[in-house]
Amino acid sequence: MNAHSHARYEALLKVTGQARFEGEIAPAGLLHATLIEAPIACGELVSVDAVEAPTRPGFATLVTHDDSASLKSSAATTLIRETAIHFHGQPVALVAASTLAEAHDAARAVRIATAARPAVTQMDQALGAAIAPEMVGRFPAATRRGDVATALGEAELVIRNRYSTQVNNHHPMEPHVVVCWWEGPKAVVHTSTQAIFATRATIAQAFDMPPRNIRVLARFLGGGFGCKGQLWWPWMFWAMLASRKTGRPVRLELSRAQMFTLVGRRQQTEQDLALGFANGRLTAITHDVVAQTSAHTDYSDSTAVYSRLLYACPNVSTTHRLVRTNEPQPVPMRAPGTAPGTFALESAMDEAAERLGLDPLDLRVKNFADHDQETGRPWSSNSLLSCYRVGAERFGWADRQKRKKRDGRWTIGFGMATTLYPAIRQACRARVRLNGDASLVVQCGTQDMGSGTYTALGQIAADALGIPMAKVTVELGDTWLPDGPFSGGSQVTASIFPAVQSATAQLRAMLASMAASDANGPLGGKTSDDLDFEGELIRSRSSNAAERLSDVLARTAPDGLVAEGESAATDHPKLAATGMGHGAVFVEIGVDSALGEIRVRRVCAAFAAGRILNPLLARSQYVGGLIGGIGMALHEQTLTDRATGCILGKSFADYLIPVHADMPEFDIAMIEEDDPHLPGSVKGIGMLGSAGIQAAIASAVHDAIGKRIRHLPIRIEDCLGPACDTAQR
Amino acid sequence: MTVTQPPSHDARERTPPRIALSLTINAMRYEIEISPSATLLDVIRDQLGLTGTKKGCDMGGCGACTVLVAGRRVVSCLALAASFDDAVVTTIEGVGTADHLHPLQAAFIRHDALQCGYCTSGQILSGIALLSENPGSIAEIREGMSGNLCRCGAHPSIVAAIAEVAGL
Ligand code: FES
Ligand code: FES
16 A cells, blocks of 8 residues: 555535535425523423414424434433433424524524523532443543552652643534435435444434434535534434424534534543652552533543553553533543543653653653553554654754743743554445446445545555546445444544455456456466556566556456455454554744743644555644644633533634634654554554643643643633743743 | 423414515626525525535634625625625635636645635635735734634645745
């Protein structure tokens, strides 16, 4: 497989406005729906008075919990079957009308009565009631190895701090949307989801219908970042019920304000972390996390998991606990677990380096883990040390203290940190059709949320068969296609690779035997291991002989050839080695001495995540991830009003995200790895950029103003006042 | 929980008030009837089906709905359509076609200045208007583009594409 910076497959459609997102499907007779929200954070829905709404112009139907009684009970239907209210803004009914304005108008005419109970509107109100989950994702929630207490007691240096991170919201630019209708017993669901097959399975379960009667489409997604998953399903079901009741297609799109409450968030964390050192080596780590979850579903990021394995350390203890509050439900968001977890661990490493009088980079190199100490397995590949070296060189890390610490009104600081993310795969099927004219169609029912899946699918197949990308058609985002992975956890490219490869290997074998079996053809009698595929030709390696693919096909398979490939999910218990992508992030920041404003000026990151298929698109992924990380570090926080449980400032005016004016210079280094354990040496890359940078920024702020800030986001108010040494430095 | 509804849904077919509007969009003349409260975005995206113009927030906060009115950028979700009678509007569909791309569209592809593509129409229209304002530096481009949010993090490539077309 060759790396090649092909332009993004669907770029032309996107720059000309021709890419049709699923919410833009406009069937005749389309109704528009809106959700009515509970005005309380905890209690019970008592009544829905809809006497007046049907008299409003354009009114078509009202869907309530009564209608959901026809749905089977499951996790996805709890909120629409049970009338308990768990958070402020929880939908209690849906209204559909001829236009959106009419739906809003009719919704205002529906009167809701609720009975409120006292609500827990913030984590600190219920710390005593924290619960301990069994698992955090696929990892045990609590682990212990060695003797942490003794090691901490004997350590020469102990760094012990509390780190906290705020709630963030994903905010893909495209809000969640569904356009759905029924064709007799069949449902057609166009929706912005990161998981078309899981969506189909949940519909099948809730509506008690066979999956083959359901078609879910998500051919273009305007971002997702973890929020276009399960939390959307109940409201999508209500749109489907509205369609079933009216016999008309229905469209429901969330408002930007609802993107704060209905579709998930990065959970708030309080992390107690202690590091013990002897001779500059880690002897003990304790990492205890308390995080917010909702009153109706438990969810925990794998926040402390990475403290078990990033560094060599014999004594490690980690725990996760959850506090249930009447706030919205958390779900994974960009670098779930690693982003908040490395903020704590890597901030503490920086502090330790300072206390030990070591360069933060040297401390990390010294504590490098040469195998996965949690499982005892080797790494499938691990080029973290190269990331440190290459990143430091390109950034000019060694010379940083010689640089000016002031630039006009800006006080300059430097920081670095490590990032990592597991490399795992899901089961996947893919179909590759080679047409008679040697054009290719690649089909896989996964989706592309902007990560480059169209391009990757096309490129893997094109490369294997020596066909130019211009002759490749990629089809994804439709449950009529072979089952593909959900878009999450940096797994898609690694999952589709072996499936597509298996399909193309079959095609190569068929083509090779077709070419070789024609005694009069140019390749007659050649063996298949002598044959190569490039430039739309089958070529003999041992001689100059070659034949055009289209000629081979015309002779023996004028209608073309089809093959399906299949690959399995990572079988964790049976793994011989732990797959992990790594990176080292170096940042230069400036703090405005008078105003306290923090600006990231320069980011240099070196990543090692297997083989890179397309450096152009990989760079976009890495940079995009880093920008998400800057948002978490300096901008983003979602706050809840203590009195009402209402989310404060549900708009882009109040929820700050990085914009063009916040952009630093980016220098991205990609270190290639051969990984004998992973098909094609492919690891996921999507999450890597979004972790590590938070701690690098916090350390750079400390370098600039001499103040350790142990919470995110770091805001102007943190960089003002007597503790901030901006003037003298 | 009790749900009270009248026995039969008698949605009265009251005709809501409509007003006439003339618009020139991408050199096409439209004579249409609109709701008095419709925004320019509603008209373009929903009524006329020009879905290249996106809705990201409907509150003027993201720039996804940016269109050009007489060459100047307007967030169409905050523009009351009724006040744009006779306006000359450019949407992404009028910027360039697959065969005749605008130089900025071509630069977006080369620089991979998009990921999900949902902000892209707004970024390109905003970029075209900014180019006509002759930005003198990368910093000026960043500043001038800051009303167009991108959540995928395509910013550096977007700015690089605009800078290339600006000759910076
Ligand atoms: S949709 Fe108009 S600015 Fe966001
Ligand atoms: S490319 Fe996805 S929001 Fe900009």
